[in-house]
């Protein structure tokens with residue numbers, strides 16, 4: 001019997017339940033990836049190149065027998081199954097509205113058994129529940145329950161023979177990938193992280209230090225299993241336990257998205273869909289290009305544009321700036337991030353944007369408005385991170401780099417900075433913006 005493993009965001013063989021099942025149930029197995037223009041054409045070149053490099057690595061691991069097809073999977077997968085005598089289909093399930101709809105259509109179109117499994121999360125949806133049997137709307141009880149759920153037994157690949165089925169050529173990437181691709185690259189990154197993880201509890205909020213794992217894109221593309229990461233890290237030090245907690249957030253946002261696939265479109269606290277957001281194309285462009293005049297915000301956006309990554313603390317600050325300082329709809333920022341981030345993931349991105357905007361379950365309360373300058377002083381005290389991404393502010397000392405507009409023209413000139421020329425004046429007054437936002441949120445709440 002010939003089985004099919006349809007790879008999607010699980011680009012590995014180790015601890016991959018769908019691969020294990022396909023190679024266990026069939027005598028022969030086909031490995032398929034569908035390059036879906038609806039997803040592929042909407043992301044940055046950098047992200048496309050990384051995906052192509054991961055696919056090339058997976059193909060190498062499979063001895064050149066990964067079939068790649070271009071097109072809409074809703075048509076491509078049923079045709080492939082019918083044309084190649086496939087009798088069983090498996091994949092690792094996904095949670096976004098697009099993925100849920102696509103998988104429903106493909107399942108309905110297939111006349112053979114389909115077995116979706118969960119290989120992208122530590123705990124599959126439906127396994128971490130409240131006493132009443134539902135998904136917690138609050139993270140802390142979810143986390144407590146999550147820690148208690150035992151892992152499923154790790155699946156290993158079965159003995160099936162891999163068949164070679166011709167497909168479309170893998171497009172050439174435009175440039176070198178942002179990281180060493182594939183499972184080997186992901187394992188190297190995990191190994192390096194294991195040397196640093198114990199400092200996570202102190203360093204994770206300091207963007208100037210290499211204090212976080214940078215494993216998010218591997219988890220996004222599935223070049224490493226989150227269960228394997230959890231297992232290798234363990235929770236026997238404070239740093240390790242804090243790191244594992246982040247993987248629980250990741251599961252929680254995925255479980256939440258499966259239940260509420262409209263998370264990218266609707267505020268999860270519906271009263272906040274009545275907020276009167278500002279139409280501010282000039283402000284949005286300044287934010288997108290890192291030209292707001294708030295150094296920590298601009299450094300974050302320039303990191304994103306230059307690398308496809310941004311430190312978590314800075315993601316919170318730039319998101320807060322867009323939503324609460326500019327009073328711009330969080331959905332605009334969510335889409336921009338999803339396009340540019342190498343780890344861009346519907347559930348994690350929308351879940352975190354709603355957290356920052358105060359519109360999500362268990363979100364930051366709406367009246368908590370980050371002050372970008374004091375946050376910058378606290379989390380980038382020496383300005384190391386700002387200097388890395390805003391070389392034009394290099395000459396400013398550790399006190400003034402967080403808010404150059406506080407300095408007079410002579411002090412600025414001594415540091416080689418002319419505001420409005422080398423670096424913008426702040427595009428908004430934070431105190432004024434804060435009051436404007438609180439009023440807009442209050443009005444939305446009282447209208448509901």
Ligand SMILES: Cc1cc2nc3c(=O)[nH]c(=O)nc-3n(C[C@H](O)[C@H](O)[C@H](O)COP(=O)(O)OP(=O)(O)OC[C@H]3O[C@@H](n4cnc5c(N)ncnc54)[C@H](O)[C@@H]3O)c2cc1C
Pocket residue numbers: 204212213214215216217219220243246247249250253310311312313315316319337338341343344345346348349350352353356
């Ligand atoms: C506005 C905003 C948008 C975000 N968009 C995404 C996104 O599209 N994709 C994404 O993977 N993460 C997203 N995050 C979460 C977080 O910023 C990144 O996961 C993290 O910065 C990745 O760096 P790291 O791997 O070094 O993280 P580490 O600190 O080393 O964390 C380890 C892993 O835990 C998970 N994790 C960490 N923080 C969070 C979190 N807040 N929510 C959910 N999972 C988390 C990630 O998988 C991460 O790789 C977003 C956060 C914010 C505030």
